Amino acid sequence: MSPVPDKPTLDGLERKWAARWSADGTFTFDRTKRRAEIFSIDTPPPTVSGSLHMGSVFGYAQTDAIARYRRMRGDEVFYPMGWDDNGLPTERRVQNFYGVRCDPTIPYDPDAPIPDAPGDGQTPVSRQAFIELCHKLTAEDEQAFEHLWRTLGLSVDWSLTYATIDDRSRRVAQRAFLRNLARGEAYATDAPTLWDIDFQSAVAQAELEDREQQSAYHRVAFRGSAGPVFIETTRPELIPSCVALVANPDDDRYRPLVGGSVRTPLFDVEVPVHAHPLADPEKGSGIAMICTFGDTTDVTWWRELDLPVRTVIQRDGRFQATRPEWLATGPWEELAGKTAKQAKRRIVELLTESGDLEGEPRPITHPVKFFEKGDRPLEIVTSRQWYIRNGGRDDALRAALLARGEELRWHPPFMKVRYDHWVNGLNGDWLISRQRFFGVPIPVWYPVRDDGTVDHDEPIVPSEIDLPVDPSSDPAPGYDESQRGKPDGFIGDPDVMDTWATSSLSPQIACGWIDDDDLFERTFPMDLRPQGPEIIRTWLFSSVVRANFEHGSLPWRDTTINGWVLDPDRKKMSKSIGNVITPMPLLEEFGADAIRYWACRGAPGTDTAADKNVMKVGRRLAIKVLNVSKFVLGLGAGAGGEVTEALDRSMLAQLDAAVASATSALDAYDYTRALDAIETFFWHFCDDYVELVKGRAYNEGAGADSAKAALALALSTLQRALAPFLAYATEEAWSWWKDGSVHRQPWPSPTGIDGDPLVLDAAADALAQVRKAKTEAKVSLRAPVDEARVTDTAERIAALRHAESDLRDAGAIALLTLADGEPGVEVALAPAAP
RNA sequence: GGGCGAUUAGCUCAGUUGGUUAGAGCACCUGCAUGACGCGCAGGGGGUCGGGGGUUCGAAUCCCUCAUCGCCCACCA
Numbered sequence A: 001m002s003p004v005p006d007k008p009t010l011d012g013l014e015r016k017w018a019a020r021w022s023a024d025g026t027f028t029f030d031r032t033k034r035r036a037e038i039f040s041i042d043t044p045p046p047t048v049s050g051s052l053h054m055g056s057v058f059g060y061a062q063t064d065a066i067a068r069y070r071r072m073r074g075d076e077v078f079y080p081m082g083w084d085d086n087g088l089p090t091e092r093r094v095q096n097f098y099g100v101r102c103d104p105t106i107p108y109d110p111d112a113p114i115p116d117a118p119g120d121g122q123t124p125v126s127r128q129a130f131i132e133l134c135h136k137l138t139a140e141d142e143q144a145f146e147h148l149w150r151t152l153g154l155s156v157d158w159s160l161t162y163a164t165i166d167d168r169s170r171r172v173a174q175r176a177f178l179r180n181l182a183r184g185e186a187y188a189t190d191a192p193t194l195w196d197i198d199f200q201s202a203v204a205q206a207e208l209e210d211r212e213q214q215s216a217y218h219r220v221a222f223r224g225s226a227g228p229v230f231i232e233t234t235r236p237e238l239i240p241s242c243v244a245l246v247a248n249p250d251d252d253r254y255r256p257l258v259g260g261s262v263r264t265p266l267f268d269v270e271v272p273v274h275a276h277p278l279a280d281p282e283k284g285s286g287i288a289m290i291c292t293f294g295d296t297t298d299v300t301w302w303r304e305l306d307l308p309v310r311t312v313i314q315r316d317g318r319f320q321a322t323r324p325e326w327l328a329t330g331p332w333e334e335l336a337g338k339t340a341k342q343a344k345r346r347i348v349e350l351l352t353e354s355g356d357l358e359g360e361p362r363p364i365t366h367p368v369k370f371f372e373k374g375d376r377p378l379e380i381v382t383s384r385q386w387y388i389r390n391g392g393r394d395d396a397l398r399a400a401l402l403a404r405g406e407e408l409r410w411h412p413p414f415m416k417v418r419y420d421h422w423v424n425g426l427n428g429d430w431l432i433s434r435q436r437f438f439g440v441p442i443p444v445w446y447p448v449r450d451d452g453t454v455d456h457d458e459p460i461v462p463s464e465i466d467l468p469v470d471p472s473s474d475p476a477p478g479y480d481e482s483q484r485g486k487p488d489g490f491i492g493d494p495d496v497m498d499t500w501a502t503s504s505l506s507p508q509i510a511c512g513w514i515d516d517d518d519l520f521e522r523t524f525p526m527d528l529r530p531q532g533p534e535i536i537r538t539w540l541f542s543s544v545v546r547a548n549f550e551h552g553s554l555p556w557r558d559t560t561i562n563g564w565v566l567d568p569d570r571k572k573m574s575k576s577i578g579n580v581i582t583p584m585p586l587l588e589e590f591g592a593d594a595i596r597y598w599a600c601r602g603a604p605g606t607d608t609a610a611d612k613n614v615m616k617v618g619r620r621l622a623i624k625v626l627n628v629s630k631f632v633l634g635l636g637a638g639a640g641g642e643v644t645e646a647l648d649r650s651m652l653a654q655l656d657a658a659v660a661s662a663t664s665a666l667d668a669y670d671y672t673r674a675l676d677a678i679e680t681f682f683w684h685f686c687d688d689y690v691e692l693v694k695g696r697a698y699n700e701g702a703g704a705d706s707a708k709a710a711l712a713l714a715l716s717t718l719q720r721a722l723a724p725f726l727a728y729a730t731e732e733a734w735s736w737w738k739d740g741s742v743h744r745q746p747w748p749s750p751t752g753i754d755g756d757p758l759v760l761d762a763a764a765d766a767l768a769q770v771r772k773a774k775t776e777a778k779v780s781l782r783a784p785v786d787e788a789r790v791t792d793t794a795e796r797i798a799a800l801r802h803a804e805s806d807l808r809d810a811g812a813i814a815l816l817t818l819a820d821g822e823p824g825v826e827v828a829l830a831p832a833a834p
Numbered sequence B: 001g002g003g004c005g006a007u008u009a010g011c012u013c014a015g016u017u018g019g020u021u022a023g024a025g026c027a028c029c030u031g032c033a034u035g036a037c038g039c040g041c042a043g044g045g046g047g048u049c050g051g052g053g054g055u056u057c058g059a060a061u062c063c064c065u066c067a068u069c070g071c072c073c074a075c076c077a
Helices: A013-024 A054-072 A088-098 A127-152 A167-182 A236-241 A296-304 A340-354 A395-407 A413-425 A499-503 A506-511 A517-523 A533-551 A583-590 A592-601 A612-634 A646-667 A671-698 A702-722 A727-735 A757-776 A794-801 A804-811
Strands: A038-040 A076-078 A100-102 A123-125 A186-196 A208-224 A227-233 A242-247 A261-263 A270-275 A287-291 A357-371 A379-388 A409-411 A445-447 A490-492 A526-531 A556-561 A785-792 A813-820 A824-829
Touching: A013 A127, A013 A592, A013 A727, A038 A054, A038 A517, A038 A526, A054 A076, A054 A127, A054 A526, A054 A556, A054 A583, A054 A592, A054 A671, A088 A100, A088 A127, A100 A127, A123 A127, A127 A583, A127 A592, A167 A186, A167 A499, A167 A506, A167 A533, A186 A296, A186 A357, A208 A236, A208 A340, A227 A287, A236 A242, A236 A287, A236 A340, A242 A296, A270 A287, A287 A296, A296 A379, A340 A357, A395 A413, A395 A533, A409 A413, A413 A533, A499 A533, A506 A517, A506 A526, A506 A533, A526 A533, A533 A556, A583 A592, A583 A612, A592 A612, A592 A671, A592 A727, A612 A671, A612 A702, A612 A727, A646 A671, A646 A702, A646 A757, A671 A702, A671 A757, A671 A804, A702 A727, A757 A785, A757 A794, A757 A804, A757 A824, A785 A794, A794 A804, A794 A813, A804 A813
Parallel strands: A038 A076, A100 A123, A242 A270, A409 A556, A526 A556, A785 A813
Antiparallel strands: A186 A379, A208 A227, A208 A261, A208 A357, A242 A287, A261 A270, A445 A490, A785 A824
16 A cells, blocks of 8 residues: 555556556466466457557557456456567568668578668668568567557566567467368469569468559450451550450350450460350450450459460569560560560550551559559469468358357457458468568478479478478478488478468467467467457458367457547548557557547447547546545545445445446446446546535544445445556555555455435435536535525435435535425525625 | 448537437536645536438337448459
C-alpha cells in the first residue's frame, strides 16, 4: 500500500506500473496449471517492418481487456507476443534503409564491409550479409513495438516472445512442411504462376489485389481461309504468344471456324480455333486469342484445351532476346528485350503499318491483378513451385475446411461469411515458395545426376532432429559441402517459404509443439485467436489448414475479429492520403488508459474513428477513478460494519446488476457492452450515491458504519470491474488501500446484499429536482432550502422515505415533506443572505 | 457483377426477442467556489432515427427497394 496523494494524477502512471508489473512478474504465466485452468491467446505477431499506427493498438487493447478479465476470473492466461519479421516487407525496408540489394551470387565474406547506417544506392551484398542486415533492423523495430505495447499496458508475458524468423519458428515451420510433404499435403510442380516482375517472385492468390487500370481494346485481324477474323485485345504485344483462338460453342458467328485454323498477324503462325463455354460472346468481338499467358483465363483454356506453351515474357518482365523457335517470320527483333509496355507500343505501330489493326484503339478501364505490395501488373510465368493443399482443387478437403469454419466460434458471427466466401472462391492450392531471401528456407535438397542435371523428383529431406536447416549453406544429409552443384552431388532448394507458411503455425510455435510437449499439452488447441478482418483469408484460413492437417482439429475455439480504424472523418487511413495517426503522441497526450478506453469503445468487428473526443472521455473517467477513490477513502470507507441502510443496499443492488451485465458481456467477448455497463453505473455512483451519503458517512453510528461499509464494497468492486479497461488508474487507486495488484484480484462477484434499486433512483431523481431549482435560481448547490415538497406515486414515495434524511442532507433542505400524488417537486429556497 | 457491415442530435456512438414522451458523451448555451475532482459540478437547448414503399393496433427495430460510405470477393479476351 502507498499513501493517497494530495493531488492524484495520471501522469507517470504508465512508467511506474509497467516497471512494477515487470519486476513483480504480475503477468508471468504459471505453466504448472492444467489445461482446464488455462486460457491461451494466439496473439497476432505484428509485422515489425512497418510503422506503428492506430490500427496496431486498437485490436491489441481490446484483446488485453479480455485477457485481464480472464485472469481475474481465475484463468491462468497464456498470452505470448510474437514478431512477424520474416518476409518481403522486411527485405524491402532493409533495401531502402541501408541502400543495399541482395545478390545471391556473391559469396559470403565475413570480413566484407556491410553498411551499418542508412544509405542510398543499390550496393550489392551477399545473401548472408543481407540476412544479417534484416536481423539487425528488425531487432530495432521490435524494441520500438515492445515499448509501445508496454506503454499501452498489454498484460503479455514477455518471456514467451517469439519471432517468425527465429530458430524455434524456423524449426516448427520446416517440420510442419516436411510432415505435409510426407503425407502428400505439400508438393512441388511446374505450372503457370502469378509472378511479380519487380520482386522476382511468385505470389499466392491470397496476396492479390485488383486495381483499376486504363487500357484499350485493339481490334486485330487474324487471317482465316474465308477472310479476316477480328479479335479484340488489351494486350496486342502477346500476339507472338498466341496459341489459339476461342469462341463460345453456342456462338453461331464463329461456329464455322471452330476446328479450323487461322494465321496470326505479323508473325503468320497457324493457330487452331477452339470452342469453350468460358468464351463470352458479349465481350469484345466474341472471339478471343489465347496467349501463354495473358491472364488466368488463358491458363484455364490452356489447361483444358491442352495447348502448347509459348512464353515470350521473361521473369524480369522483358521480352526474351532470342527469337522464339515457333516464330519463323515476323519482326521479332523489334520486340526483343523490351518491357511489355514498350513492346505494346511498338507492336501497335507494326500492326498499323501492316493494316492488321482496324480503327483506333478503344479506351477502357478494367481491373488488373497486382501483388498487393507490388507496383506493376503481375505476369504469369511457368515455374516450379511448392504448394500446400488447401481445398482449392479438392472438394472433400474444401468441405472439411468449411466445416472447421462452422466449428469455430466467430465474434462477431457475421465475420464467418468472409471465411466461407474465401474458401469457396479458391481456384488453386496454396503457393508457399518465394524466390526471396529473408524467410524460412524450404528444407529440401535435390540430387545432381552424373550428367549434371537435377533430379527434382527425389528431394532429399533432413531429419526432424536437425532442424532448422538452410539448404543454401548446409550440405544435404549424406553429402559433403564440396559436392554442392557437382555431378553426383546435390543442390539446395533456393527458395524460402512465404511468411504465412510460418505465421500459420503461430499456435504451434507459441505452444511449443514437439519442442515442449508439456507446454503444448497445457495450451493447445488455444482458446482465442484475435485478429483483423483483412487477414481472415490469409492468417486465419492458413492456420486452420495447418492445424487441420497436423492435429485434426481447430487451432483455437474462438476468434474475435476487430474492426478497422478510420481517421476522424471516417475515411480510411493511408499513407498516400497523409491522414495516418500514430499512437505514441496520443498515448503521451491522453495517457494509456484513455487510449485503451477508446479502443474498447469500438464494438467488436465495428469500424471505429480515431476520435480524440472519445480519448478525452476516457481520460476524464480515469481521473474520476482516482479522485472518487481518494474521496471515498477519505470518508473512512472500509472501517468495517454492516450494510443496514436501505439506500446503501439499493446502491449495491444496482451495482450487482451492472456487474452481472458486464460479466455476461465479457464472457461473450463483448468488452464494449461490459465497459458501458460499468461506466454508466460508475458515474451514477459518483454523482448521486456519493453525494447523498457523504453527510451520513461523516457522522458516527450505525448509519455511518453502513455507509462506510457500502462505499468500501462499491469502491473495491468498481476498481476491479474497471481494471481490464483502465489498467493504470485502477492499479494506482487500488494501491492506496489494498495489497497486491488489482489485476490479480478476483473479478467481482455479487455482493449478495438484497436491496431495492428504487430507493436510490427515487432519491437521485428528487435530488436532481432540488439541484435544478438551485441552478435555475443561479445559486450554489449548497444554498439552503427552506422547504421542499416531493410528490410521486405511492411506491416511489415509500421508497424515498428510506432515504429521507440523506436527501435532506444532500439538498441542504430544512423541511422535507413527502406525499403521494402527481410526480413533482416544489422547492422554496431560503432568502439569499444580504 | 456478387457479398458483408454501416447510415439515429453539429460530432462520436448506445438503443439485444417491435411496446409509454428515442438515450449518452463531446461540442454549444446558462449557472455554481462545494469537505475528492475547474482535466470539476449542476442545469438547458438540440433528432420527421438516409429516401421511398410495405407488414402491424403499434416500426429506429421486421420485409422490399433505392441511395451513400467502408471492406471483401469476381475469368483482366
